[in-house]
Amino acid sequence: MIPRGGTTAAPESDRELTVKARTQRELVTRRFLRHRGAMVAFAVLFGILVLATTSIGVAGLAGWWGQDYRAAGQVVDAGRPTLDLLPSFVDGDGPAVGAHPLGQDDIGRDYFALTMRGTQRSLTIALLAGLISTVVGVLLGALSGFFAGRTDIVVMRFTDLVLSLPALVLAAVFGRTTGGGAAVIALMLGLIYWTSMARLVRGEFLALREKEFVEAARAMGASPWRIIVRHILPNTVGTIIVNATLTIAAAIILETALSYVGLGVQSPDTSLGKLISEYKDAFQVRPWLFWWPGLFIVAIALTVNFIGDGLRDAFDPKQNRVRD
Amino acid sequence: MTVPKIPSAAVPAGTPVPADASAPGADGDRLLEVTGLQMHFPVTQGLLRRQVGAVKAVDGLDFTVRRGETLGLVGESGCGKTTTGRLLTRLIEPSAGSITFEGVDITHLSQAKLRPLRRDIQMIFQDPYSSLNPRHTVGAIVGAPFRLQGTKPAEEIKPAVQDLLRLVGLSPEHYNRYPHEFSGGQRQRIGVARALALRPKLIVADEPVSALDVSIQAQVVNLLEDLQEEFGLTYVIIAHDLSVVRHISDRVAVMYLGKIVEIADRNSLYETPQHPYTSALLSAVPLPDPDRRHQRDRIRLQGDVPSPLNPPPACRFHTRCWKAKEICRTVEPPLRPLGPDHLAACHFPENAPDAQAE
Numbered sequence: 041m042i043p044r045g046g047t048t049a050a051p052e053s054d055r056e057l058t059v060k061a062r063t064q065r066e067l068v069t070r071r072f073l074r075h076r077g078a079m080v081a082f083a084v085l086f087g088i089l090v091l092a093t094t095s096i097g098v099a100g101l102a103g104w105w106g107q108d109y110r111a112a113g114q115v116v117d118a119g120r121p122t123l124d125l126l127p128s129f130v131d132g133d134g135p136a137v138g139a140h141p142l143g144q145d146d147i148g149r150d151y152f153a154l155t156m157r158g159t160q161r162s163l164t165i166a167l168l169a170g171l172i173s174t175v176v177g178v179l180l181g182a183l184s185g186f187f188a189g190r191t192d193i194v195v196m197r198f199t200d201l202v203l204s205l206p207a208l209v210l211a212a213v214f215g216r217t218t219g220g221g222a223a224v225i226a227l228m229l230g231l232i233y234w235t236s237m238a239r240l241v242r243g244e245f246l247a248l249r250e251k252e253f254v255e256a257a258r259a260m261g262a263s264p265w266r267i268i269v270r271h272i273l274p275n276t277v278g279t280i281i282v283n284a285t286l287t288i289a290a291a292i293i294l295e296t297a298l299s300y301v302g303l304g305v306q307s308p309d310t311s312l313g314k315l316i317s318e319y320k321d322a323f324q325v326r327p328w329l330f331w332w333p334g335l336f337i338v339a340i341a342l343t344v345n346f347i348g349d350g351l352r353d354a355f356d357p358k359q360n361r362v363r364d
Numbered sequence: 365m366t367v368p369k370i371p372s373a374a375v376p377a378g379t380p381v382p383a384d385a386s387a388p389g390a391d392g393d394r395l396l397e398v399t400g401l402q403m404h405f406p407v408t409q410g411l412l413r414r415q416v417g418a419v420k421a422v423d424g425l426d427f428t429v430r431r432g433e434t435l436g437l438v439g440e441s442g443c444g445k446t447t448t449g450r451l452l453t454r455l456i457e458p459s460a461g462s463i464t465f466e467g468v469d470i471t472h473l474s475q476a477k478l479r480p481l482r483r484d485i486q487m488i489f490q491d492p493y494s495s496l497n498p499r500h501t502v503g504a505i506v507g508a509p510f511r512l513q514g515t516k517p518a519e520e521i522k523p524a525v526q527d528l529l530r531l532v533g534l535s536p537e538h539y540n541r542y543p544h545e546f547s548g549g550q551r552q553r554i555g556v557a558r559a560l561a562l563r564p565k566l567i568v569a570d571e572p573v574s575a576l577d578v579s580i581q582a583q584v585v586n587l588l589e590d591l592q593e594e595f596g597l598t599y600v601i602i603a604h605d606l607s608v609v610r611h612i613s614d615r616v617a618v619m620y621l622g623k624i625v626e627i628a629d630r631n632s633l634y635e636t637p638q639h640p641y642t643s644a645l646l647s648a649v650p651l652p653d654p655d656r657r658h659q660r661d662r663i664r665l666q667g668d669v670p671s672p673l674n675p676p677p678a679c680r681f682h683t684r685c686w687k688a689k690e691i692c693r694t695v696e697p698p699l700r701p702l703g704p705d706h707l708a709a710c711h712f713p714e715n716a717p718d719a720q721a722e
Contacts, residue, residue: 064501064540252495256558259453260509261482263475274499357499357542 071354078350081343088339092159095152109153110308115144121151121328143328145319151332154310159336161311165226165295166340170288172230177237178273178280184238185245186268196242199235207232207294212303222311225304229291237283244276277355285348289341296337312337395566395598396429396452401461403447407673420672421447423622424461426699429566434592434599436613436630438606438645440669444622445602446490449570452600453487454478465566483513486559490571492551496543502529502554503539509561528557532587549580556587560595568600573608585612606649610634615705618642621680622672624699628706636715638708641681679711687712 097103123141142151184195296313298304305311312333319329404418422444489495510516526536532553573581617627626639644663651657682692699707
């Protein structure tokens with residue numbers, strides 16, 4: 041394989057022979073960094089994260105945005121956003137942020153502060169739920185698929201049981217009894233969403249355990265645990281990552297649904313879903329109350345999906361469009 | 365390459381060739397001994413998993429493998445060759461019989477106790493596409509035996525792997541490549557390098573070349589032979605291609621429905637096959653010479669291999685054998701000597717020394 045446009049200034053004659061040895065980690069990082077969509081998405085998500093944490097502060101630390109998301113105030117200009125990106129020669133006031141760039145809600149709370157708080161909460165819940173469901177799903181799916189037989193029957197019937205429970209009702213009941221903290225909601229969502237992951241991973245394991253490389257590992261004296269972790273799991277990374285990103289997006293949506301029926305994050309705390317559901321009726325007259333949190337939800341879900349795509353491609357050794 | 369003699373043409377085969385000179389014939393030098401080996405896979409039915417039968421994949425094998433020789437194991441699909449290979453490497457546990465390796469009974473050793481033994485018995489797999497983990501680099505694949513067995517400190521693994529790659533004719537620079545970047549033949553060599561890593565005494569090769577095209581087959585077969593010479597390896601080679609087996613083996617065992625029907629020195633088996641089944645197999649080997657192809661009598665076996673769920677009684681071949689008599693249906697023929705280093709299980713052997721059927 042001839043290095044294409046290699047940085048090594050090798051003479052033309054030994055070009056073909058200069059093959060730089062790279063470790064697997066270097067290759068994966070490299071492929072990820074070269075994935076344009078993923079890098080853009082990563083930058084956007086990182087930007088959202090920084091904006092949400094630094095603006096109103098996090099964990100008791102003060103942010104640079106002076107207004108508190110809990111503080112009510114006087115509603116100015118029917119709570120219209122003061123953010124104006126159009127310069128003065130086009131339409132008037134010129135690029136300006138104003139006092140309430142995203143507007144104000146009914147009782148005069150700054151909507152920018154509220155949206156930032158909601159973003160913090162929604163991100164925490166979604167990522168945590170994604171993590172929990174992935175860990176539980178991969179673990180159960182792997183055990184079920186690898187050991188098959190009786191283990192498989194037990195785990196899969198349990199999965200069916202969890203699947204048959206109405207997720208919303210379950211989450212609502214738990215949310216009610218535990219008071220609706222973000223961590224509790226994340227845990228619940230995670231414990232509901234692992235089923236699809238478990239089934240997918242089980243399917244992959246059932247297929248992969250029959251491959252000769254698994255037999256070869258056994259013939260070398262590898263333990264079942266090692267075969268699962270080192271030999272089979274890396275081959276399921278694509279499925280796991282894609283499903284995890286879908287779960288994260290779905291968790292944001294379900295959290296929205298929970299908040300919509302009033303069982304999600306409880307006031308005065310807020311989440312993006314809660315903001316949308318609270319102002320669903322104002323959509324006709326004050327659409328910004330709906331669009332801003334909606335924009336953040338879409339941005340988070342999209343960027344997570346793109347990053348997932350990038351990671352999947354980066355872990356796949358057959359993706360060699362980035363080969364230098 | 366000599367063409368297998370046409371069995372039914374009753375060509376005087378000359379004196380049965382004594383044990384091949386390259387095969388160390390000393391009886392005391394047995395590396396692997398198999399007696400009465402059985403593998404019955406249970407067939408279960410219903411909710412309670414009641415056993416309703418068993419697939420008798422391997423049903424009583426007796427043979428020995430001598431140190432430094434190559435034993436070829438041939439037979440039709442489904443005759444239990446692969447199961448035998450997996451039993452010898454103890455990837456599965458036999459349901460009866462015993463396997464003795466270097467005087468140690470390994471028949472029922474636990475996986476933990478088998479671990480050190482894995483250094484001495486290695487396996488080469490049939491499919492070079494499925495036998496290498498697509499997510500592991502060549503370095504990780506060939507180096508895995510060292511890591512698993514802990515025989516080398518971490519910093520010595522890479523040079524050792526690169527030596528192995530050189531040994532099987534690959535470049536040490538391939539260390540960080542992935543399997544999909546190689547051709548079938550190269551991949552099979554990676555498999556060979558992996559099997560060689562721990563310098564095993566016995567290598568069981570399950571159809572090592574059947575997935576490769578003919579020109580590559582020769583490369584891999586020759587590589588196996590060179591390595592045998594260099595490291596004094598012992599091979600059990602499972603194959604269905606009789607030409608390949610003839611080329612590489614010192615002795616050949618023919619299997620039919622989970623049993624060995626004939627086991628003999630290579631030349632003796634190919635020149636004077638005793639079991640009708642062996643004759644039939646040999647007559648099916650394609651001949652490159654059209655004249656000779658037209659001359660010989662092709663033995664066409666009727667019907668399919670009977671089900672291993674319910675094999676025919678006594679001689680298992682009697683349902684398809686053109687020589688079958690009443691005795692074949694009632695008395696199972698034992699493996700008996702019919703020449704020097706030549707055993708066959710038949711009441712009416714083809715080329716018996718005294719030409720006298722029992």
